[in-house]
Amino acid sequence: MNYKYINLKEGVKLHTIKTEKFKTNLIAIFITVPLTRENVTKDTLIDLILHRGSKNYKTQEEINKRLEELYGAVFDYGIEKSGDNHVFKFYIESINDKYLNDDNEVLKNSIKILSDIVFNPIIKKGEFDEKYFETEKEKLKQIIDSKIDNKDTYSYYRCIQEMHKGKVFGLYKYGYKIDLDYIQNTDLYERYEQIINTGKIDIFLSGNIGDEQIALVKNDKNISKLQNRVAVYNVQYGRSDLVNSETIKEVSESMKVAQGKVVIGLNISEKRENTSFVALIYNMILGGSANSKLFQNVRESQSLAYTISSRYLKPKNNIFIKCGIDIKNYEKVIQTIKEQLDDLKNGNFSEEDIYNAKNTIIASIKGISDEQDTTITYYFGQELSHQKSNLINYAVEIGKVTKKDIINLANRININTIYFLRD
Amino acid sequence: MQILESKKIGERAYIEELESGLKIVVIPKKNFNKKHAIVGIKFGSIDNCFINPKNNKKITIPDGVAHFLEHKMFEQKNGTNSLDTLTALGVNANAYTTDTHTAYLIECTDNFDEAYKELLDYVQNPYFTRENVNKEKGIICQEIRMYEDDPTSRVYQNVLQCLYKNHPVRIDTAGTIDSVNSINKKILYDCYNTFYNPSNIVISLCGDFNPEEIIERTKNMIVQKESYKDIKRIYPEEPEEINKSMIIEKMEISTPIFVIGIKDKPKYGKEYVRKNIAIEILCNILIGNSSKLYKELYDNGEILSEITFEYQSSTDFAYLLLAGQSKEPEKVLSKFIKQIKSLKKKGIQEEEFERIKKKVYGGYITEYNEVSDIAKMFMIDCLEKVNTFDILDEFLTVNLDYIKEILNEVFVEKNIAISIISTN
Structure with missing residues (x-):
């Protein structure tokens, strides 16, 4: 295994892990922004809207059909709390072309789809697609409500919440229902632009890869358009900001x-x-x-x-x-x-x-x-x-x-x- | 020794069947740091009535014995616990029990030889006392309580109760608080001596191994025992039709979850493999995430995420489960049934069939990424007497005609049931 990274732009890194062990290539795009009460719900909603469709793959149906043609390439997405950061995560795992006997260019197309979903959403008059905005808002309400379903994870979250009360780390990673009544589509798109232009972007490429494959990422239409940025995020030094006391x-x-x-x-x-x-x-x-x-x-x-x-x-x-x-x-x-x-x-x-x-x-x-x-x-x-x-x-x-x-x-x-x- | 090969994916499996019937499978993976070994025993929660080969008498045991045995196997006569011994070696050790089998596994990067010896040693040498059996009851009862609070476990348990009237596949793997409390040392030994027999065991290994060498070493560690070539298991008569069409249970959850079950009949060998492929393709066409039905359900807010499906088939039973989360599970069911009827009438499009086939094929290749998945897959297939590589070859024989045949055979309305966990 051979790990390297290059800066594609200031604040945008491409990490490559060269390995021949696997039948698949895995591409990941992570965008890191500071976790805040103001944006926690908006960020989750953006994450959900993005997976619905992009300019070149307009619907989930279109995305999924394309992925099926690429021998069941698997797209996955999510949002996570990592220390005081909120991290958007998008993945595509697809079969190494070596194991297929047609010229599907599975990796090339996988990169294309992933970058389009993340960086090229459907935007009309400075807003996300209205239907996606509304349905994902409803969905997010249900996701937030569902935190009580698994008693293990619920108890774990509740302990963190009590322990870090009043601090960003105590926030629920999917946000709050009350925010959803106030979030406007235009504001949400503004927030999206802010994330794309100021967030820390890390792209990972793992598999049997060489210069040719690295070039696919570098020259990708959406990725090459990204701006230089002084990425805003919280470095994780692994220090606690709580004070120890005898009272429990x-x-x-x-x-x-x-x-x-x-x-x-x-x-x-x-x-x-x-x-x-x-x-x-x-x-x-x-x-x-x-x-x-x-x-x-x-x-x-x-x-x-x-x-x-x-x-x-x-x-x-x-x-x-x-x-x-x-x-x-x-x-x-x-x-x-x-x-x-x-x-x-x-x-x-x-x-x-x-x-x-x-x-x-x-x-x-x-x-x-x-x-x-x-x-x-x-x-x-x-x-x-x-x-x-x-x-x-x-x-x-x-x-x-x-x-x-x-x-x-x-x-x-x-x-x-x-x-x-x-x- | 038999060598199986799949040129398509560049993998080989070395299989040795000993005279006693014990099978050793090795899938070598160069350059991996992890080594994985798993011992599978064809003894699961469904095996609750059998002929004791020692005295030829029929015995019926309380629910949950296979699982209880799994918990107790780690304890050794010299007072040590093999789980502790293995953990101390930096080895990831674990065990689990399903409807049809029990498995003990290790995964490690160092100390494999020592750990492997310990694994084979503890699986072949039980030590049950009245005391250590009683102590375990408290732990297992907490495990049962944990599943009682878990909506996912409940919804799956209930769907099997819908599908089956008598067959023990309907009971919980861990048993009940009462059945667990009635288990004793003698029952455990009777079951151990019957089922932990060489003829009923598969050992599967995946990692950077020299196959000949590890097979030879394994042979030397096998305890010689009288081999029972055919253990007689007795299952109750199970009607063809389902038991109940619906079970609804209330729990403290936000949005209802559901599992749709379809009762089916098992097939064997290559037919089993072909049927598995066909059913996966059909599920994708009917309600997979590129289907019209999925789009409709999602756009209307009638489902929260993708529908997942799994097909289980063993010697004595077969069923298909489709799971999801919805505010209106019954509506999802009725739309699903409508979709089945419409597909039977309108037929399947060639383009769609070919596309889904590619997807399913890619999924099978991906299963060869991690040593744990590979070892487990071969172990299970070997217990069910299936050649794992067949699935890649049989793909070519699955055509539209066969898909239609399976659609008509399996997706039959009267065999469909639904289990729902609804909100309070």
Whole structure:
């Protein structure tokens, strides 16, 4: 695997990942803008409208028929919150021409379709297509309402919301229904132009590619028209903007559920250079695997849960513990979890635990290049945090972490919020 | 050793069937860092009544045993837990149970040899005690509760209850709180000794392997056992018609979700492969995202996103499911049925057929991207006695006449049911 990038324009980068492992080529366009209360709903609506059709592929039907002709090229899109940024993501995955015996020029056409959807929408008199604007507004209402459908993701979002109340990171990534009553089509198009002209644009091309394929992107009609820009976005330094205190915010909410969901938000108040590497190992020992303290003590020895795990959120330097429990066991579960956090503070874990945690993390790093989308996600993460670590350096940094580092970090970690969804 | 090859996509599969009936499949992938191994056992939640080969007596077991067994296999006699051992090696280890099979898998970049030995060791050496069996009940009951709150699990479970009156495919893989509590050590051993038999196992590996070498090594790690060539499974008589045409359940969700089910009859070997292709093509033509019906539903705000479809077929049952989210699922169903009738009457256009065929073909090629997908696909096909590469070759034999035949055979109104999770 060979990763490179070139600046197509100031603020517009083309990243290439050359690999012959896959049957497919994957093209991705990411546009990063700062996340704000003002624009969060507008941005999602734009994302939805774009997928409906472009100047050259006017309807979904037209897009889909064209993709089918290209041997079922798959178009995907979405919008994500990444730290204090909102990221528009568009992908097309299509079969490498090598495996097809006609001259369909699948890659060439895939790039053409993707760039048209993103950069060449149907615009009439400074507005998006009226029908698309109205139907996608309705759809977005339903999407926003649907956040309660999955109790796991809902509880996770609610914990983040409570923990980061009043800050942009606490916003719901799809926005708010109330905004939809006020958004005007003209304003929305203005916002679109602002995104295209000031957002950070990263284009990824992964597959069996060479100069010829790179030229396809460079010379693409829509892409070559992009302006130079000083891209406006938030660099992710991986620092928390919360202050640790001894008081824990406890929030509980009732719904008709058979199982209670607990999400605990931990804050890390540490700014050292290697914090994210130490935090990854801390998290692995706490709740990152079947060997972790949480899995062993909450699930295996006390049968209190089926799922229990923790994840490290690097952009905010937070850790979230999630579990599904019998509602009457709440106190016992919280007590057990607190004991595990104290164990880590007091150094009650072994060198073997550290060794195993490192093994697991290094194995997952080595596996990244075996998946096209994961490789792109990795390099995009590096890009947003202004790091230039390749996969090998990353593994080396993990290897350097010591028990002392982990204990130090553990003592800079506090429970900030406990969220409980119950009946 | 048998070597299968697909020149179209440049892949090979090496298959060795041992005298005991155990099959080893290796799909070598050069330059991949990950190695994946999966052990499949043809024992799923539908196998709840069988003849015990030890004493030739028929036994009926509580619902959820295959899944319970899967949970308990990791525990070892020396007090260790294989999941912990594997995780400590930096290996991603997991297991799952479906209607028709149970699988144990590992995926890793380092320490493969050690991990593989552990995998084969724990799958071949069960250790159940009254204590460790009882301890697991609390964990599995939490798992069942988790699915009870999950609208997606509920909607799928209910559609199978619509389609089937007696066949155990209608029951939940994990069983119920009551059935799980009635499971004991003896039941687990009876099932283990019956189904975890060489004749009923496929081991599939994908990654940067030397096929001859890994097959030889695998053979040396197989515990010799008496082979039961044909395990007698007993399934109840299932009527041809569906059980119920609709189940509606209320849950706390924003927009209703639905699954339309069609009850079908299984086919085997190459016919199974051809039918799978034809059904995928037909679903795309009827309600896929380039179809007229999809456009109409989406433009009217009658569906929220694409309709997904899956066709399941095994020895004893076959069904097709189409899932989506809609404010008015019953309206979607009636339009779908109307569309079927109109397609039967008007016929399928050549252009559309060829275009969809390309799409489906591309989808099959894409399945050869990741070692986990490849290993799993060959394992399942091997358990069902299907050659995975056949799907790429059989494509050429699927023509419009055959598609019409399958349209008339499968898409029959009286075999269609719908399950809906509606809002409170």
